[in-house]
Amino acid sequence: MSVVGFDFGNESCIVAVARQRGIDVVLNDESKRETPALVCFGDKQRFIGTAGAATSMMNPKNTISQIKRLIGRQFSDPELQRDLKSFPFAVTEGPDGFPLIHARYLGETRTFTPTQVMGMVLSNLKGIAEKNLNAAVVDCCIGIPVYFTDLQRRAVMDAAQIAGLHPLHLIHETTATALAYGIYKTDLPESDQLNVAFVDIGHSSMQVCIAGFKKGQLKILGHSFDRSLGGRDFDEVLFHHFAEKFKVEYKIDVYQNARACLRLRSGCEKLKKMLSANPEAPLNIECLMEEKDVRGFIKRDEFEQISIPILERVKRPLEKALAETGLSVEDVHMVEVVGSASRVPAVMKILTEFFGKEPRRTMNASECVARGCALQCAILSPTFKVREFQVNENFPFSIALSWKGTAPDAKNEATENQQSTIVFPKGNPIPSVKALTFYRSGTFTIDVQYADVSELQAPAKISTYTIGPFQSTKSERAKVKVKVRLNLHGIVSIESATLLEEEEIEVPVTKEPEKESAKMETDEASNDAVPPSSNETDENMQDAKGTAADPSGAENGVPESGDKPVQMETDTKVPKKKVKKTNIPVAELVYGAMVPTDLQKAVEKEFEMALQDRVMEETKDKKNAVEAYVYDMRNKLCDKYHSFVTDSEREQFTSRLQEVEDWLYEDGEDETKGVYIAKLEELKKQGDPIEERYKESTERGSVIDQLVYCI
Ligand code: ATP
Ligand code: MG
Structure with a gap:
């Protein structure tokens, strides 16, 4: 079994593998540790990763980059619309309302979905891992931003399948970093908790998480993020600054020329990196446009001045992370900074001022996510022995179920209206299973949705489940237990529905029930214990306690809660209430997801x-x-x-x-x-x-x- 971790960045990707002696970041065909996340479509073939980067300048319109920004988003998404303005390739709205990427490939214009393109990059990364391990790679862990919606998570899973990969766990990037930080620490406290804030500023986004560490475990206390604040925003500020300057000084309008835009953006990125180490830096590009060589120059002070609108936004996710966890700045014992865009000195200044302490860089800023992913994969793999370390993850959004139900109105008459309840509140552990009990006479539908869309650029509704058909033999309104799962990847689905019917049967009892069946009772009781009380509405929800419990099927015929096993000394037949369980079909419709x-x-x-x-x-x-x-x-x-x-x-x-x-x-x-x-x-x-x-x-x-x- 392969043990591989992938950090799929908006700009570049890293592949880490577990070997018996530890985690290694592996090199690509060009002996580089970072592989560009892009696909260049050519007349005869595709060039992916490093090969794509080599041809991108010659073929900007057919070089697809920043796939992480496009995946699982609707075309009308305002952030996507803003991004498209700076992308050199064409993207249009598909018939389903999702983006379609256009590229000239094999001599004709073709369209691809972002999921397909991500599949191409993942397949290239898979090849890099395979070459290094000299073995087939299928099982893996892939890092994802914490803010990814249900649809984006599903899209990553689909892209992985297109690449022939099987992710055991889509892990939040900051959690992967926290794992890579904590697992090697030998001095973690036994009882007092060590609180560490992880700040990741990458190419296009900023993520913060505060984790509490104790010996052998970490608990994510809270997440926060800014989906559109990263290194590329600084490049963009410089790009517009010089594009305007060159209009006046050289009478050229780079906005009119895709290749010139690409070259100026790339020049500005280099300039920004130089400014991280120097108080001033030059920009020289030969033959940028209309055969004109351009020259520019900027001081770090001026760069910081024109970047104020971006820098001002750095504080907000930090404040949100503290608010989320209820911690004060003093409670945060350490700050670890990762992500390459955090190298901008002005960003570090803001972080230092905010936390009142110097942020540390003990992690390898560009490789920690991939290393954490590989570690997580090793933890899940039976082939590796990893030091005992528990990761308690925390889900960043509130998920509600909504359905049509009857409730008493003001005149105490039953009327049908839309009802909803939060099944997984923000901060819920991942994974988790909850059960709801419905009383229904026939097929019904349940919507899964975000309870609060204010932090999301996504429609509230995630999916609709049709439960049925079923036929109750007894009462008109049958009891239906619906199980909802928030899986390891942070994807929500209704995984089963069961018709529960009480029936009285004669049971021969000869001896005390065995321990095993008593245990099943306990499980059952904790999963579905509370019967609806008379003044409640007809739907009740209870926690399913165990996170990975799968009580389906096995409990068939076990008495419902409250029924104590009957203990008899003699061989006799007694009437006994049993719950007959019948699986009900569940049909899933996830809005925007790929159908099989x-x-x-x-x-x-x-x-x-x-x-x-x-x-x-x-x-x-x-x-x-x-x-x-x-x-x-x-x-x-x-x-x-x-x-x-x-x-x-x-x-x-x-x-x-x-x-x-x-x-x-x-x-x-x-x-x-x-x-x-x-x-x-x-x-x-x-x-x-x-x-x-x-x-x-x-x-x-x-x-x-x-x-x-x-x-
Ligand atoms: P994301 O995490 O957003 O998906 P990513 O993982 O690809 O993206 P990183 O590799 O962490 O992103 O960071 C890339 C960004 O860091 C780029 O914008 C790059 O210009 C910037 N960067 C790299 N080195 C420096 C430096 N020395 N100074 C300033 N910025 C830098
Ligand atoms: Mg990153």
Whole structure:
């Protein structure tokens, strides 16, 4: 079983793997630890990750980046609309109201969903892990921002499936960091809690979490975030600053040219990084537009001045995190800063002022999320022994269920109205299961929704579940138990519905009930103990206590709560109340999620595209082999093989090699793999006998040498 962690960043991704001696960040094909999160579509193939970055400047309109911003969001989302203004590629609204990315691929314009594109990047990361581990990678943990909605979480799961991955856990990025921080600490207190604030400022967003550490465990006390505050915002400020300047100084409008925009943005990012280490920095870009070289310069003071609107927003998530946890600044014992955008000195100044202490950088700011993900995967994997360390996660949103029900109105008459209840309040542990009891005469629907949309850029409604059909044999309004699960990934779903019918049967009783069935009773009692009291509405909700309990099926026939097992000494038959449990079909409709048939199609499509990429890579290899043979043989004919060919043979072969070289740059530039293989074989037919003669002679020579030596 593979143990791999992926940090899928908005700008770059990191892959960490668990080995017996610890967690390693692995290198990609270019021996780099960070892999750009982008896909460049070409005429013949895709270039993903580092290969994509190499071609992005030549092909900006077909280079898809910042996929994390697009995934699982509606096209009309105001944040997405704002982002699109600076993206060099085209995005339109699909028929389902979700974004469709346009790119020229294999000679025609095609559309892709953000989930598909994320699948492509994940599949590239999977390949990096596989190459390093020399084994297939399927099981993994993937980091996600804490603010990801239900739909975004589902989209990541779909993207992973497209890539052939099976995430055991989508883990909040800041929680992964907290895990990577705590698990190696040997000095954690036994009883007093050590409170640490983790601040992650990445490419596009800022996340804060406060975690309480004790020996062997961490508890997330609260999360906060700003979904649109990251390093790219500083680049954007610089970009607009210089774009305006160049309009006046050089009479060029970079906004009109996608490539110039891309190059200026990239220049501004470099400039920003320089300003983190220097009080001033220059900007020089050759031939930016209309063949004009541009020059600029900015001091850190001025950069901070023009960045005030961004810097002013850094404090808010910090305040929210404290409010969320009910802690004061003094209660936060340490502050750990991660995410590469936190390197901006002005940001560090704000953090220091806010917490009244110097934030620390003991974590590897760019790798801690991936390391935490790999650690989490190792904890979940049976193949690794990891130090005992418990992670108590905390869900950032309140989730409610809503349904049509009857309740007494002012005149005490039953009327039908929409009712709702919060099943998972903000701060609920993850994972968690809750059960609700409904009294219904036939098929009914339940909506799952966010209880408070003020912090979200998402519609309130997440999904609708249709429960039924079912037929009650007894009363008109049957008792239906509905189980709702907040799973390890933070995705909510109604996982089952059970019809509960009391029936009286004769039970032969010969001896005391065994311990096992008594235990099941206890489980049952705690799951569904309180019967509705007369003045309550017809729906009741109780906690299902155990987080991962799965009491379905197994308890069939176990007495309902309140029924104490009957103890009899003699063999006799007694009438006994039993609860008959029947599973009711549950149909799920998640708004905006991929349906299984579409997901299957996307998996097949990815397979096709990956095959195309592989064929093209192999074609390139074969073409290079022909070219290499031409150069190598030409050199050898004048050197090593000189005395093994006649002059005319050499002349003829050299001119043949020249012909093939010319062909490679002209008619043969764009041939199929088979053609290159045939060409190489044809050349070898002529070259191999020469090579053979040379080898024979050197072998004979070495025998003679040895004889001479013996004499
Ligand atoms: P996210 O976490 O938002 O999904 P990410 O994980 O890809 O994105 P990081 O790699 O943590 O983001 O941070 C990338 C950002 O950090 C970029 O905007 C980059 O310009 C910025 N950055 C990197 N080095 C420095 C530096 N020395 N000074 C200032 N900013 C920097
Ligand atoms: Mg990040």
